[in-house]
Amino acid sequence: MEESGRRVFARRLRHAREELRKLTQAQLGEMAGLPATSISHFENEEGTRKPSFDNLRSLAKALDVTTDYLLGRADEAHGIALDEQLYRDVKSLTEADKQIAEDLIKRLAERNKPKG
Numbered sequence: 001m002e003e004s005g006r007r008v009f010a011r012r013l014r015h016a017r018e019e020l021r022k023l024t025q026a027q028l029g030e031m032a033g034l035p036a037t038s039i040s041h042f043e044n045e046e047g048t049r050k051p052s053f054d055n056l057r058s059l060a061k062a063l064d065v066t067t068d069y070l071l072g073r074a075d076e077a078h079g080i081a082l083d084e085q086l087y088r089d090v091k092s093l094t095e096a097d098k099q100i101a102e103d104l105i106k107r108l109a110e111r112n113k114p115k116g
Contacts, residue, residue, distance in 0.1 A: 009050070016070070025043070032061070
């Protein structure tokens, strides 16, 4: 994570914690299985401490945002996460159930298609 990437991560982490989830550093730390001091270090824009991949995933999961959002690769905090979850869920279905899911999704997409 380069210097500017670290700053983006620090700002996004703080924003997601304070504004989106209304959590303290201690609360987020508990939810992510990390000490509050680690959260503090990660949120320090001038600091040098960066999260491991596992910690990044734990933070994103606890905040219900994507890792791409925290890293500054996506501006939308949630969109991709739902798509990823649906993809994981579909992979566990039988072929017959996958066909039902595909048909349902097609019908929903048609229903929500703009008219005109």
